[in-house]
Amino acid sequence: MKLGMIGLGAMGLPICRRLLLNGYEVKAFDLVEKAVQEARTSGAEICESAAAAAEGVEMVFCSLPNAAIVSGVLKEVLAEEKPGLAYFIDLSSISPDCARNHARIAAGHGIEYMDCPVSGGVGGASQGTLTVMAGGSDEGFAAVLPVLRSIGKKIHHVGKTGAGSGIKMINNYLLGCNMAAVAEALVLGAKIGLDIDTMYEIIGSSSGRSFIIENKIPNFIKKRNFEGGFAVDLEHKDLGLAVDTAKQLKMPIPMGSTAIQMFETARAKGYGRQDITALLKIWEELMDVEVK
Numbered sequence: 615m616k617l618g619m620i621g622l623g624a625m626g627l628p629i630c631r632r633l634l635l636n637g638y639e640v641k642a643f644d645l646v647e648k649a650v651q652e653a654r655t656s657g658a659e660i661c662e663s664a665a666a667a668a669e670g671v672e673m674v675f676c677s678l679p680n681a682a683i684v685s686g687v688l689k690e691v692l693a694e695e696k697p698g699l700a701y702f703i704d705l706s707s708i709s710p711d712c713a714r715n716h717a718r719i720a721a722g723h724g725i726e727y728m729d730c731p732v733s734g735g736v737g738g739a740s741q742g743t744l745t746v747m748a749g750g751s752d753e754g755f756a757a758v759l760p761v762l763r764s765i766g767k768k769i770h771h772v773g774k775t776g777a778g779s780g781i782k783m784i785n786n787y788l789l790g791c792n793m794a795a796v797a798e799a800l801v802l803g804a805k806i807g808l809d810i811d812t813m814y815e816i817i818g819s820s821s822g823r824s825f826i827i828e829n830k831i832p833n834f835i836k837k838r839n840f841e842g843g844f845a846v847d848l849e850h851k852d853l854g855l856a857v858d859t860a861k862q863l864k865m866p867i868p869m870g871s872t873a874i875q876m877f878e879t880a881r882a883k884g885y886g887r888q889d890i891t892a893l894l895k896i897w898e899e900l901m902d903v904e905v906k
């Protein structure tokens with residue numbers, strides 16, 4: 615079976631490789647030459663445009679930075695008739711409203727748009743162990759499930775289009791708030807003389823534990839390695855989705871509003887492409903202490 619894959623970034627490239635490993639032929643496209651070269655080396659057929667990657671396939675997948683880019687790519691794909699194209703599967707993290715809008719646009723062309731955001735990071739994408747949160751029809755989910763199984767381990771059909779993006783948005787809201795709180799807490803701990811091993815061991819088995827404590831302390835904070843991982847820019851975008859959605863609903867969302875300002879501060883410091891643990895450095899610089 616031949617599939618389209620648009621967007622070959624930190625997530626899209628390993629996802630493309632998983633599809634190839636599982637025996638699918640992949641028509642791939644990205645704007646960045648290096649990403650394209652790597653996909654070619656892995657066995658993908660490289661296309662000149664997003665529209666070309668959606669030609670002659672039943673399903674096209676995309677993994678793109680934000681909703682505006684997804685909208686542009688979707689329009690490009692739909693601009694000319696694509697015989698046989700039935701599903702546009704969006705693996706990006708965008709708002710539920712944008713996902714539903716994309717579904718309406720695609721439905722006008724007889725194509726089902728499904729929002730299938732993922733969790734599990736670059737490691738999960740490389741190993742095919744992502745969690746996939748799918749929004750779409752029952753028929754659509756049944757059709758794409760075999761393909762999703764080659765990229766994810768836990769695949770949930772959450773509900774109609776928009777539901778996948780909704781649960782992803784809530785998850786990443788919690789991730790961002792937790793990261794902001796952990797950054798403050800660890801620097802406060804360092805300031806009162808606690809070392810990172812003590813904080814990791816005790817908080818990691820106490821009620822303050824979380825994914826950030828369990829995963830990010832050993833893999834990033836303890837190693838003083840802030841490269842790779844999940845980018846500050848992406849989490850800033852994800853918090854923005856939740857803050858904007860709450861605003862539309864006239865719901866106060868003070869935790870998220872504060873957390874997003876911390877991520878904005880990290881971006882202003884030039885940490886936008888670094889892992890979210892880079893938030894720690896803001897407080898370390900302010901308090902003149904290192905968490906170690």
Ligand code: NAD
Pocket residue numbers: 620621622623624625626643644645646649664677678679680683686687705706707708732733734735736843844845848
């Ligand atoms: P990325 O910035 O590494 O990759 C995005 C890719 O899209 C880039 O290679 C870029 O060149 C390409 N691109 C941009 N505009 C394009 C266009 N018009 N046509 C074709 N290609 C285009 O981002 P990423 O980390 O791979 O994230 C992709 C999506 O997955 C985002 O929505 C992100 O929020 C989500 N996500 C990321 C992670 C993670 O750990 N990185 C985890 C879960 C979800």
